[in-house]
Amino acid sequence: MTVTPTTLPPMMxxxxxxxPFDVKVExxxxxxxxxxxxxxxxVTMAGLCGSDLHWYRGxxxxxxxxxxxxxxxxxxxxxxxxxxxxxxxxxxxxxxxxSCGDCFFxxxxxxxxxxxxxxxxxxxxxxxQAEYFRMPLAETSLFEAPADLPQELLILMTDILPTGYSTxxxxxxxxxxxxxDDKTVPLRKEGVCVVIGCGPVGLCAITSACTLFETxxxxxxxxxxxxxxxxxxxxxxxxDQLEAAVLEATEGRGADAVLEVVGHESALLxxxxxxxxxGVVSSCGVHTHDFSIPGAQLYGKxxxxxxxxxxxxxxFPYALQVLQDNRELFKTxxxxxxxxxxxxxxxxxxxxxxxxxxxxxxx
Numbered sequence: 001m002t003v004t005p006t007t008l009p010p011m012m013x014x015x016x017x018x019x020p021f022d023v024k025v026e027x028x029x030x031x032x033x034x035x036x037x038x039x040x041x042x043v044t045m046a047g048l049c050g051s052d053l054h055w056y057r058g059x060x061x062x063x064x065x066x067x068x069x070x071x072x073x074x075x076x077x078x079x080x081x082x083x084x085x086x087x088x089x090x091x092x093x094x095x096x097x098x099s100c101g102d103c104f105f106x107x108x109x110x111x112x113x114x115x116x117x118x119x120x121x122x123x124x125x126x127x128x129q130a131e132y133f134r135m136p137l138a139e140t141s142l143f144e145a146p147a148d149l150p151q152e153l154l155i156l157m158t159d160i161l162p163t164g165y166s167t168x169x170x171x172x173x174x175x176x177x178x179x180x181d182d183k184t185v186p187l188r189k190e191g192v193c194v195v196i197g198c199g200p201v202g203l204c205a206i207t208s209a210c211t212l213f214e215t216x217x218x219x220x221x222x223x224x225x226x227x228x229x230x231x232x233x234x235x236x237x238x239x240d241q242l243e244a245a246v247l248e249a250t251e252g253r254g255a256d257a258v259l260e261v262v263g264h265e266s267a268l269l270x271x272x273x274x275x276x277x278x279g280v281v282s283s284c285g286v287h288t289h290d291f292s293i294p295g296a297q298l299y300g301k302x303x304x305x306x307x308x309x310x311x312x313x314x315x316f317p318y319a320l321q322v323l324q325d326n327r328e329l330f331k332t333x334x335x336x337x338x339x340x341x342x343x344x345x346x347x348x349x350x351x352x353x354x355x356x357x358x359x360x361x362x363x
Contacts (some may be wrong), residue, residue, distance in 0.1 A: 007041070008032075008077065014067045014130035015343050015360075020058030023347050025340045028067060031126065031134035036082030039138040041094060045151045046129045047071030048358040049159055051096075051198055051286055052121065053351055054263075056070030058290040060122070061119035070120040071158035073151050074362075091145040092320035094128060094135050095312040096120055096159045101140035129343075131362055143316060152334045153323055155359055156204065163284050163310040164204025164261070165319040168193070170306045171257035172212045184221040186362050190214050191247055191256035194242070194274050195234060198225035200333075200357045201284065202261045206232040207329065208322055209259065217246055217255070222353050232329065239270070246274055254279060265291035272297055282306040337361045 014028040031040055046069050054060050055068065072094040076086055086092065091126045095207070097119045099111030106114050118136055121127025126134070135142060145154055172187060187213045189338035195206050198220035210233040218234035220226060229236035237245055246255050252278035261266050263285025271281045272293065281303060323330060336358040338346050349355045 008132065013340050014126075015069060015340065017055055017064050017066060017068050021056060021348075021351075022064075023056065023068065023343055024345050027324035028126075028130065030132045030181060032133065033078055033080045035136060036080045038080040038135050039076050039083055039086055039092075039135050039142070040078035041072065041074040041092065041128075041133045041135055042077045043072055043074040043128055043131055043133050043362045045073045045155050046360045046362060047155050047158060047160075048129075048346065048350055048360070050201060051159075052347075054286055054288050055122070056351060058345060063123050064120075066123045066127040067128075067130050068121045069127035069360075071155055071160075071359075072120075072128030072315065073135050073155055073158065074133065077132070080138070085139050086142060091147075092135075093119075093145050093154055093157050094133065094145040095141065095143065095162070095316075096156075097309070097312065098135070098137040098141040099311075099313055100137055101313075106140075106313075109314045110311050111313045112309040115222060125265070129360055141313075146320075149323070149327065152337075153327060153330050156323060156330065156333065157316065157320060159310075159312070160201045160357075161204045161208075161323055162312045162315045162319040164201050164206075165208040165322060166310040166315040167205050167259045167261065167282050167284040167306075168209040168212050168257075169315065169318065171209075171259060171280045174280045174282070174304045174306060175256060178243060187212065192217070193251070194218070194255045194258045194271070195229070195261065196220075196258065196271055197261035197285070197322045198222075198229040198234075198236065198269045199261070199353075202259075203228055203232045204319075205259050205261055205284075206234045207326055208319070209257075210234075211322060213257065215249060217242060217249075225353075228356070230266065243274060250276065253277070256280070257282060259283075261285050263287050265289070268293065272301070272303060275301065275303055278302045278304070280304045280306065284308070284310060333357055334359050 226236035258271035260283040
């Protein structure tokens with residue numbers, strides 16, 4: 001196996017999850033090319049995501065002692081011999097998972113379930129909150145970083161904006177029987193959508209939903225988030241006011257679509273309650289616990305449900321268009337830019353909903 005000659009330090013700084021509510025910055029071996037399809041990326045920016053909190057809170061399977069993070073932007077510094085699309089020096093966006101581009105699921109435009117998929121920032125695959133990052137299947141997984149957009153916007157394209165857009169589009173598709181890649185079926189911007197959860201992913205879902213639905217409502221238990229939801233285009237209301245407003249807006253029917261981005265049973269049950277007959281509940285929330293849903297409500301409302309992980313490769317161009325069209329809105333989306341020295345403090349603040357989108361700026 002040959003790689004482009006380069007000299008990397010033997011060790012690097014990385015954010016390591018040691019146990020529940022315990023992150024540390026440690027020296028770890030700098031990754032190397034292991035397969036011909038790998039590239040090594042010198043990280044310039046890495047995101048702190050709500051999905052990281054499932055590990056941080058101890059909700060995911062053990063063991064600990066791994067490098068966290070799955071939102072990564074950087075410059076390629078080494079290239080495996082099987083990679084032809086990318087070269088040393090290219091600035092790239094690394095999504096949170098890999099895809100081969102040619103298996104059954106990739107050909108169905110469901111690369112989130114590629115037969116070779118690897119998700120980053122867990123015990124099996126080291127993450128991107130580090131000075132260097134190994135990207136497997138780079139040829140078919142990476143995206144070029146547009147030169148006209150700053151990294152603080154592009155970091156949203158690694159996960160949360162494609163995820164927010166896919167959650168809205170999945171709902172639109174189930175209502176219209178249209179696919180985002182089907183140019184023969186025009187998407188109709190109509191109907192009423194509700195977004196439950198106004199954290200960073202929720203805000204991305206709101207802006208995306210505003211391109212697909214005429215009216216978008218939003219709610220969150222953290223009332224301070226409602227102002228941001230309004231800024232992103234929603235009619236933002238506390239939970240105790242939401243149902244009445246939705247019923248009034250729909251002549252008593254309920255919402256056409258409800259997007260659940262929290263990953264909690266209570267949010268899912270609220271979504272089912274707000275949806276109309278033949279309505280859609282589209283969920284991207286990471287549900288780490290079993291939950292009970294009322295079968296009588298599923299049958300009685302003819303509800304259509306969509307769950308699970310975003311297929312970034314499918315939705316990336318549409319989410320990027322949302323970002324380009326709303327660059328002024330997203331210009332201040334990243335609230336905190338921190339160094340690795342501030343890791344422990346900001347993980348605590350982020351877990352307590354005291355800060356919004358936070359990124360590591362890697363020097």
